[in-house]
Amino acid sequence: MAAPADRRPLLLGHRGCRTSEFCENSIAAFEHSLASGCDGFEFDVRQTSDKKFVCVHDEGIRRCDVAANDYEKLCKQYLNYWTGPKRTEIALLQDVLTRFSNRAFLDIELKVPGMEAEVAGLLKGMNPGYHVVSSFLPDVLRRMSEIDSKIPLGYISRRLDAVQIWTKLPVKYVIPRHDLVSHELIAAVHDAGCKLLTWTVNRPKEMLALAEWGVDGIISDDPALLSETLSPTR
Secondary structure, eight states: OOOOGGGOEEEEEEOOSSSSSTTOOOOOHHHHHHHHTTTTTEEEEOOOOTTOOOOSSEEEEEEEEEETHHHHHHHHHHHHHOOTTOOOOBBBBHHHHHTTTTSEEEEEEOOOOHHHHHHHHTTTTOOOOEEEESSSOOHHHHHHHOOTSSOOOOESSSSSSHHGGGGGGGOOOEBBGGGGGGGHHHHHHHHTEEEEEEOOOOHHHHHHHHHHHHHHHHEEOOOOHHHHHOTTTT
């Protein structure tokens, strides 16, 4: 049984989509997430040597370090790395914002420090209700808040001992790994006026349970399964 429509959490594709048909963090993956019925998607951002903000999760692509190489070279490596019919160039943050900011909730994860000012500039004037800038790195979140306190921020955690750091950070979203979520954590986050998103949830049973618990958003590798499981029409 699906969660009641008025309690349905945000449904977000992890890196857009991580099924074999799509390249993760690609425009095609992002479009698929929305076409599947999700509200938006999570994606990763790094910076190249020529100051491009690219949607890439890992530090490198086939031993080609993102930070040490320019966008053109990375795209060549990327096209060689990914196989299948959905191959595409590396997505740029600015293009993603232009294409999706008015029709999707965007969870923009900053993987490294040093991009805060430029990213804040790209987000200027955009509706803060449609995005969150998230990171595992507390200093990145503090810096973003110093630059523009109106940008919604989210702290990501994969360890239990790190989860509680959110109380000391200027965040509106708490984003723990799904196995760290508890009724007590959800209550504490909501009591503080914040929201809780959780990742990466790929089993229908867990999707339904977390929705019933009252999480505010669920991030899944399979956006079609997530939407099918939690659709208010089910």
